[in-house]
Amino acid sequence: MSEYDNTNRGVLFPNSYKNKPNQPDMRGELNIAGIEFKLSGWIRTKKDSEEKLLSFVAERKDAEPEAQQDQDPIGEVMGVAPAPPVDLPPSEPGEEDVPF
Numbered sequence: 613m614s615e616y617d618n619t620n621r622g623v624l625f626p627n628s629y630k631n632k633p634n635q636p637d638m639r640g641e642l643n644i645a646g647i648e649f650k651l652s653g654w655i656r657t658k659k660d661s662e663e664k665l666l667s668f669v670a671e672r673k674d675a676e677p678e679a680q681q682d683q684d685p686i687g688e689v690m691g692v693a694p695a696p697p698v699d700l701p702p703s704e705p706g707e708e709d710v711p712f
């Protein structure tokens with residue numbers, strides 16, 4: 613039996629973790645040509661009418677997160693700074709070669 617093909621398909625669900633007004637109303641996933649994306653969606657109202665619309669942001673799942681993020685539209689990254697560099701003692705002569 614073959615596995616289900618999700619290529620060029622996606623889904624949005626209500627964001628059950630929403631606890632701030634700027635966090636998305638909906639979250640989900642999308643696959644475009646084999647590349648996985650995280651989706652975030654906000655239910656908006658047009659300024660000139662009462663018509664509702666859905667605006668969304670797509671972010672690649674394999675993208676490296678920024679070190680310091682002021683805003684996190686999806687609510688997953690908490691803006692954690694990278695660990696500071698560690699100063700190692702200098703190696704002894706002849707220890708530069710890796711034994712494998």
